[in-house]
Amino acid sequence: MKILSKIYTFLVFFFLYIPIFVLIIFSFNESKSTSVFTGFSFDWYLALLEQEDILNALKTTLILAVGSSVISTVFGTAAAVGIDSLRKGWLRSATMGVTNIPMMNPEIVTGFSMMLLFVFASKLLGISDSMGFGTLMIAHITFELPYVILNVLPKLRQTDRNLAEAAQDLGCRPVQAFFKVVLPSIKPGIITGMIMAFTLSLDDFIISYFTNGREFQTLPTIIYSMTKKRVTPVIYSLSTLIFFSILLLLILTNLIQYLNEKKQNKTSD
Amino acid sequence: MENNIIIDLKNISVAFGDNQVLKNLNLYIRDGEFITLLGPSGCGKTTTLRIIAGFTAPDEGQVYFEGKLINNVPPYKRHVNTVFQRYALFSHLNVYENVAFGLRNKRMKEKEIRETVKQMLELVNLKGFERRHINSLSGGQQQRVAIARALAVNPRVLLLDEPLGALDLKLRKDMQNELKNIQQRLGITFIYVTHDQEEALSMSDTIVVMNNGIIQQIGTPKDIYNEPKNAFVADFIGESNIVDGIMRDDFVVDFSGHRFDCLDKGFAKDEAVDVVVRPEDVDVVPLEKGMLKGTVTSVVFKGVHYEMIVDIGGFKWMIQSTDEQQEGDKIGLYIEPDAIHIMKKSEYSGMFGDYSSFSEEYDELSNAEEPEEADGEEG
Amino acid sequence: MNKSTSLKTKLLNSPYIVWSALFVIAPLIFVVYYSFTDIDGNFTFENVLSLTAYTDTIIRSVWFGVVSTIICLVIAYPIAYIMAHSKAASQRTMMIMVMLPMWMNFLIRTYCWMVLLQDTGIINTFLGKLGISPVHMINTPGAVILGMVYDFLPFMILPIYSVMTKLDPSIVEAAQDLGCNRFAVLRKCVIPLSMPGVISGITMVFVPSVSTFYISQKLGGGSFELIGDVIERLYLTPNQNNVGAALSMFLMILILICMAIMNKFSNSSEEGMVI
Numbered sequence: 070m071k072i073l074s075k076i077y078t079f080l081v082f083f084f085l086y087i088p089i090f091v092l093i094i095f096s097f098n099e100s101k102s103t104s105v106f107t108g109f110s111f112d113w114y115l116a117l118l119e120q121e122d123i124l125n126a127l128k129t130t131l132i133l134a135v136g137s138s139v140i141s142t143v144f145g146t147a148a149a150v151g152i153d154s155l156r157k158g159w160l161r162s163a164t165m166g167v168t169n170i171p172m173m174n175p176e177i178v179t180g181f182s183m184m185l186l187f188v189f190a191s192k193l194l195g196i197s198d199s200m201g202f203g204t205l206m207i208a209h210i211t212f213e214l215p216y217v218i219l220n221v222l223p224k225l226r227q228t229d230r231n232l233a234e235a236a237q238d239l240g241c242r243p244v245q246a247f248f249k250v251v252l253p254s255i256k257p258g259i260i261t262g263m264i265m266a267f268t269l270s271l272d273d274f275i276i277s278y279f280t281n282g283r284e285f286q287t288l289p290t291i292i293y294s295m296t297k298k299r300v301t302p303v304i305y306s307l308s309t310l311i312f313f314s315i316l317l318l319l320i321l322t323n324l325i326q327y328l329n330e331k332k333q334n335k336t337s338d
Numbered sequence: 339m340e341n342n343i344i345i346d347l348k349n350i351s352v353a354f355g356d357n358q359v360l361k362n363l364n365l366y367i368r369d370g371e372f373i374t375l376l377g378p379s380g381c382g383k384t385t386t387l388r389i390i391a392g393f394t395a396p397d398e399g400q401v402y403f404e405g406k407l408i409n410n411v412p413p414y415k416r417h418v419n420t421v422f423q424r425y426a427l428f429s430h431l432n433v434y435e436n437v438a439f440g441l442r443n444k445r446m447k448e449k450e451i452r453e454t455v456k457q458m459l460e461l462v463n464l465k466g467f468e469r470r471h472i473n474s475l476s477g478g479q480q481q482r483v484a485i486a487r488a489l490a491v492n493p494r495v496l497l498l499d500e501p502l503g504a505l506d507l508k509l510r511k512d513m514q515n516e517l518k519n520i521q522q523r524l525g526i527t528f529i530y531v532t533h534d535q536e537e538a539l540s541m542s543d544t545i546v547v548m549n550n551g552i553i554q555q556i557g558t559p560k561d562i563y564n565e566p567k568n569a570f571v572a573d574f575i576g577e578s579n580i581v582d583g584i585m586r587d588d589f590v591v592d593f594s595g596h597r598f599d600c601l602d603k604g605f606a607k608d609e610a611v612d613v614v615v616r617p618e619d620v621d622v623v624p625l626e627k628g629m630l631k632g633t634v635t636s637v638v639f640k641g642v643h644y645e646m647i648v649d650i651g652g653f654k655w656m657i658q659s660t661d662e663q664q665e666g667d668k669i670g671l672y673i674e675p676d677a678i679h680i681m682k683k684s685e686y687s688g689m690f691g692d693y694s695s696f697s698e699e700y701d702e703l704s705n706a707e708e709p710e711e712a713d714g715e716e717g
Numbered sequence: 718m719n720k721s722t723s724l725k726t727k728l729l730n731s732p733y734i735v736w737s738a739l740f741v742i743a744p745l746i747f748v749v750y751y752s753f754t755d756i757d758g759n760f761t762f763e764n765v766l767s768l769t770a771y772t773d774t775i776i777r778s779v780w781f782g783v784v785s786t787i788i789c790l791v792i793a794y795p796i797a798y799i800m801a802h803s804k805a806a807s808q809r810t811m812m813i814m815v816m817l818p819m820w821m822n823f824l825i826r827t828y829c830w831m832v833l834l835q836d837t838g839i840i841n842t843f844l845g846k847l848g849i850s851p852v853h854m855i856n857t858p859g860a861v862i863l864g865m866v867y868d869f870l871p872f873m874i875l876p877i878y879s880v881m882t883k884l885d886p887s888i889v890e891a892a893q894d895l896g897c898n899r900f901a902v903l904r905k906c907v908i909p910l911s912m913p914g915v916i917s918g919i920t921m922v923f924v925p926s927v928s929t930f931y932i933s934q935k936l937g938g939g940s941f942e943l944i945g946d947v948i949e950r951l952y953l954t955p956n957q958n959n960v961g962a963a964l965s966m967f968l969m970i971l972i973l974i975c976m977a978i979m980n981k982f983s984n985s986s987e988e989g990m991v992i
Contacts, residue, residue, distance in 0.1 A: 074799045078811075081796045085818050085870065088829030091839055095832075103832045104842040144733065151729030164730070167737045170745075173920075175928030175972060177945050178965045181952065182744035185751055185962060211740040214733075231426035234393050237413040238420045239440030239491060243725070249439075253430035272822055275930075279952065292824050296935070308825040315820045319813050327809070 089312060096305035103302065113306040123307065126291040129202070130271060133287060137209035138266035144210070145217025145266075146259055150247075152218065153225040168219070171212045180279030183208050187280065200282025208280040209270045216269065217262035224258030225251075264322060268315075343405075344369040344495060344527055345390060350399035352385055352551075359385045361551040363399070367495075367529060372521050374530045374538040377548035378574070383531045384423075386548075387497050390529065391420050414443075419493035421501045425484040427472045433459070433483055434468040440491035458486040461520060478509045485520070495527040502537065514541055535575045539563065547571050568681055572614045573690035579620075579655045580691020583613035583680070591680060594650055596629050598673060602680035612681040614691070617645070617658040619677030628670015634663045647693050654694040748969070751962030764963035771947055771964065778944040779971070781858070782927035785865035786873075789922045790915065792866070793873035797914075798907070800874075801881035808882075815878075819871035824931060827864050831935045834860055856938030864932040872921040880914030881907070916979055924972055944968055 099108035117123060152168075155161040171179055183204075191199030228251060236246035252259075274289035281290055288311075295304055343366045350363040360382045367373050375383035388394040389401060392413035401408050408416060419440070428436055437455045446454070459465055462482035472480065481501060488496055498517075502510045518541050521528045532538055538545050539559040547554045547562060547570075555567040566572035569580050583593030588603035593613045605611060625631060632650035643658045648669065655671075663669060755761045768775075800811050818826060833839050834854040841851040854860055884907065892906045930945030944964065951961035 074795075077795060078799055081792060082814060084867070085815070088826065088833055088867070089818065089821070091833060092825070092829050104835070104837055104839050144736070147729050148733035151726055151733060154726040155730065164734065164737075167734075167741055170741050173924070173972075173976065175924055175945075175968060177928050177930065177948055178748070178969050179744075181948060181961060181965045182748045183740065184952070185747040185958060186740070186744040188958070189747060207740060211736070214736075229422075229424060229426050231422040231424065232428070234391075234413065235420070235422055235426040235428075235487075236439070237393075238391060238418075239487070240414045240443030242412075242414055245443075250428055253428075256430075268820055272820060274822060274824055289822050289824060292822060292828075293931070296824060296828050304825070304828065308821070308828075311825070312817075312821060316817060319817060319820070323809065323813060 092305050093309045093312065095302060096309040098302060098305075101302060113302045114310075116303050117306050117310075120303065122286065123288075123291060123303075126286040126288045129286065130288040133202070133205055133209060134267050134270040137206055137213055137270050138263055140206075141210045141213040141217050141266050142259060142263040145214045145262060146221050146255075148214070149218045149221035149225060150251075153222060168215045172215050172219075176212075176273075176275040177279075179212060180208070180276040183211070183276070184279040198282065198284075200280060201285045204280045204282065205277060205285060205287070208276050209273065212273070212276055213266035213269055216265045217259075220262035220265065221255055221258040224255040228254045268318075342369040343367065344403065345529075346400075346402040346405075347386070347389070348400045348402070350386075350389060350396045350401070352382075352389070352394065352396050359551050360389075360396070363551070363553060365546060365553065365556070367527060369494075370525050370527055371543045372518070372528045372530065372541060373544045373546065374532060374542040375546050375548060376532060376535060376538040376574075377554075378533055380550075381548040382551040383533075383548050384499055387420070387499055387529060387531050390495070391418055391497055392416050417494040418497060419488040419491055419495075420497040420499065421481075421484045421488050423499045423501070423503060425480045427480055427483055427487070429472045431472070432468070433464065433470050433472065433475070436472065436483055437486045437490050439487060444491065454490055455486075458490045461489065461523075462486045463516075477504055478513065481505065481513065485517075489520075489524070493526065495529060496521075498528060498530045500532055501530075502532075502534075510537070517541065539575070547574065549574075565679060566614060566681065568684035569612050569614075569686040569688075569690045570684070572612075572679075572681065573686075577617050577656055577658075578691050579615045579617065579693070581613050581615075581653060582688070583611050585609045585611050585680065589675075591678065594630055594653065598629070598678055599675040600678040600680060601675055602678070605680065605682075610683055612683060612687050612691075614679040614681060615655075615673060615677055617656040618643075619673065620655070620657045620659075621672040621674075622657065622659045622661055622663065623670045623672045625668050625670045627672065629673060630671040632669060632671065634665055634667045634669060637663060637665055654692055656693045745969075748962045748966050751959050752966045755959060756956055764959045765967075767960055768963055768967055771944070774942050774944055774947055775967075775971075777941060778927050781862055781865065781933075781941075781943065782923050785862050785869065785926045786919055786923045788862070788866050789870050789873040790919065793870060793877055793918065794915070797874050797877035797881055797911075800878050801884075812878075815871050815874050819875075823868045826868055827932050827935050830860070830864050830867060831855065834863075834936065855936060856940060858937070858941055860936040861933045861941055864936045865926040865929065868929075868932065869922040869926055872925070873918040876917040876921065877911060877914040880911050884910055916982065920976060920979060923975065927972065927975075928968055 094106065095103055096113055097109050097111070098106055099110040099112065152161065152164055155164065184200075187200055187204045191197070232250050232254065233243070233246045236250040237243060241249060272289065273287075274293060277287050278290055278293065281287065286294075292304065292307070295301065345367040347363055347365045350360050351358070352360040359380075363382070363386065365386070375386055377383050385394060389396050392408075392411065395409070403411075403416070403418075428439065431439070434455055437458050438451050441451045441454055455468070456465075459467060462485050464479065464482050464486065467475070467479070467483075472483070475483065481504075484501070501517075502513050505513060514537060517528070517530075530538075530541065539562075542559055544556065545559055545562050546556050549570055555562060555571045557565070562571065563575055566575065566578070572578040572580055581593050583591050585591050585602075585605040585608065586597070587607060588605075589600055591598050591600050591602070591611070591613060630650050632648040632655065635647045635649050635654070637644055637646045639662075640658075643660050644662055646657050646659070646663060648655045648657050648671070650671070657671070752764055753760055753762070755763065800808055800815075803811065831838075835841070836851055836853060836855065838855070840854070845851060888906055888910065889902055892902045897905060927943075928945050929943065930949045933939075933941045933943050933946060944967075948961050948964050948968070951957040951964065
């Protein structure tokens with residue numbers, strides 16, 4: 070039984086990783102071939118550096134991800150506090166229902182419907198070329214908000230309601246009480262929400278594709294247009310870099326989490 | 339004890355939705371006393387406490403602090419501090435910072451803060467715990483931090499909301515003594531909320547028994563135990579046999595088919611009353627010498643005494659006696675005049691004091707669902 | 718105090734409600750509006766009726782979605798079970814390993830498979846070295862489904878795994894105590910109790926696979942167009958937004974129906990998601 074499950078685990082992870090390993094290996098290929106490895110080189114990484122549109126897209130993607138995740142975290146945390154203080158009733162259920170829509174709706178419908186809104190709004194306002202960074206930002210904030218809210222809400226629910234009262238009891242104004250006492254206790258939820266928002270923004274293709282106005286490229290949309298054309302190993306080197314950045318990010322966040330847990334265990338001994 | 343009234347609640351009414359939690363409550367509290375609000379879950383005791391703290395605004399009525407109306411004074415400006423039911427400690431701060439929290443809000447100098455925190459931790463026997471993390475403390479230690487934190491800001495009145503509810507029995511007893519000592523040493527007013535009658539009896543100067551948002555009786559522990567005002571109070575505090583009786587005259591009462599001498603007077607002739615007899619006040623005597631005669635239906639050994647249920651003309655009495663009886667024995671019962679307490683009929687008449695459905699498990703179950711009152715507001 | 722709480726509630730909620738109304742509700746209203754109007758804004762049923770032309774596409778999308786969801790479930794359930802019963806340290810590592818491909822863009826992952834499966838691709842080159850004649854794999858329904866399974870498998874593993882780690886081990890012990898053997902424990906306890914994870918995994922795989930585009934363009938060579946591909950094509954073609962809106966509306970309703978059916982099965986009342 071043990072051996073069987075080990076073999077099975079190996080096979081599943083082999084399936085998950087074989088394409089990625091192939092891609093990494095061939096990013097160092099000397100020739101243009103995507104099936105035969107002819108020799109080791111950094112050519113495709115150097116080629117990547119010369120592609121100005123990719124570097125621009127990278128810049129856009131990062132600005133977009135940082136901006137939208139910060140905004141949606143602040144906005145979403147405030148909304149979560151608001152929702153949490155709502156009494157059970159139609160307004161609360163309605164708000165929760167609306168919050169779930171962008172998560173449940175297929176991304177293509179979300180993207181397409183926002184595109185319709187932006188097209189209509191620009192016609193109404195008489196702007197010819199309305200789609201761009203602004204619409205991308207709005208779209209990203211909109212689909213990130215539910216993830217922030219759904220990460221913060223459970224933490225708020227776990228927080229002892231008396232905590233804010235205790236702070237007020239000891240001389241804090243209500244707003245001070247929130248920042249001094251409630252915020253630290255929901256911080257883990259806020260951070261998780263923000264990381265999720267950030268990675269979702271980095272990774273998003275479909276919604277960006279419909280709301281970027283075809284001119285304003287993010288990294289995923291530029292990958293899309295590259296793969297539409299001829300196969301070029303530049304994609305390999307780009308993907309390899311992305312892979313290692315994500316790996317680094319994941320290991321870092323897990324390490325931080327692990328160290329935090331360890332620290333907490335230590336103090337409780 | 340001085341007679342200065344520190345807190346005065348006048349005609350307080352509160353409703354959460356359809357639920358009328360407090361009904362026209364009037365209560366004054368003297369400076370320096372240890373007063374306990376006692377009652378079952380949902381009786382309004384926690385709400386009363388929250389009104390004094392300022393977390394709940396009464397729908398009607400006035401709250402006075404030293405004669406000044408404080409209805410509109412927010413909690414952070416009141417000279418009243420709270421020890422919360424589940425402590426509500428700030429787990430992101432260590433013990434020192436928790437105790438210093440209120441002092442920092444007062445913008446006290448760092449040196450004074452250090453001095454006060456040290457004093458407070460000594461007061462609650464937590465010397466040397468300054469750097470400890472909240473989550474690394476036991477329940478009892480957390481409780482002490484909560485008390486130190488509230489006392490650090492030097493309140494005139496300390497509100498305690500079932501503070502010992504989460505502790506085990508042994509620890510509870512120790513903390514009861516300690517709290518009483520702290521209160522006497524500091525000489526400030528303690529308003530204590532609990533559903534545990536034993537706790538209330540052993541700690542308080544004054545007990546306020548509440549049920550359904552109404553004060554049933556206010557008095558010293560002795561008064562409450564010996565002279566309960568109605569069947570609810572008699573039943574809630576200790577064990578009681580409560581039977582229907584008729585007051586034939588001053589000092590003469592009929593119940594269970596027998597005429598008894600008693601010490602109560604001032605009732606109308608032939609007035610129907612509730613008669614309370616505590617289980618420990620009934621003497622078991624040979625059948626022929628008994629004023630009342632009954633059959634023992636169950637006997638439980640309790641250590642100091644035997645607790646038995648005795649059927650007297652269909653009504654089940656609880657009797658505590660050091661002599662062992664057998665189930666099915668016919669025994670006589672003797673009741674001294676000072677063991678009989680007469681109460682006016684009330685809405686609670688006939689609801690309590692019959693042990694025909696008595697089981698201890700049942701008693702414990704109804705206690706277990708207790709400490710949820712604070713959440714009543716959300717629902 | 719009570720009164721100020723309600724003011725605070727309003728202050729914190731109204732901006733979010735306004736935002737949601739503008740950017741979540743309004744776009745959906747526009748989908749419905751565009752579905753029933755022509756380019757000049759006149760009311761028409763034409764867009765909705767024109768959907769009949771895509772019957773094959775719709776059936777194919779649902780079919781591919783169902784098949785890839787089932788395959789994902791079959792692969793994911795045992796691996797989630799194995800993960801949940803591993804040591805804490807290896808659980809953490811395996812979690813990262815499952816999540817890592819998930820955070821890689823699906824465009825890249827799909828592209829990888831295209832390279833692998835091509836007639837002159839790596840797999841065939843490898844097979845050739847072993848003396849096996851090349852196998853035609855790209856541009857088949859199997860390749861499209863493989864792409865979907867590969868892209869969405871982590872979405873199935875994670876929710877099931879997360880429910881399984883929360884199962885109280887004493888439940889399994891209790892079942893054994895009451896006379897269940899290993900297989901019976903699995904059938905009577907573990908599987909029913911992990912259903913919430915399975916349900917959420919199914920939705921998380923089915924929704925993207927039924928609505929995906931790109932995968933079938935790259936791995937199906939354009940011969941197996943899916944609903945998502947049609948919506949994209951209509952978006953790129955000028956003046957076709959109204960038909961696109963109608964198809965989007967149809968897709969939304971289709972998924973709502975599927976989720977309603979799933980909810981019937983799960984009859985759970987929890988708020989929010991499993992992950």
